[in-house]
Amino acid sequence: MKFYKHILNFLTNTKSNGATFKRLLKLPLILLSGVVVLYSAIKRNIYGNGTDSGIFTISFGNINMGGSGKTPFTAELSEYLYEKGLKPCIVSRGYKGSLKKKSI
Secondary structure, three states: OOOHHHHHHHHOOOOOOHHHHHHHHHHHHHHHHHHHHHHHHHHHHHOOOOOOOOOOOOOOOOOOOOOOOOHHHHHHHHHHHOOOOOOOOOOOOOOOOOOOOOOO
């Protein structure tokens, strides 16, 4: 029961005598966030940081969720941009697709 109170105090951010307990719970998360920051920095250095390709890009997507209307919105936006004199290009890998061969 005492452990439950510590967790409840931690989650509700209530002042308690369990400062050491809070630090122990937060330590793995702090270490994990450090790993993520380091990974991101390495990835930016490998693939370039803010290099400008000269192409205006709009990206739609959420790899975890479908059915939110991304495809119809993309089609409407591209039609709108085309009517304004721009030449939009839609790049898609397809639904649950994996590219087997080169395509244009």
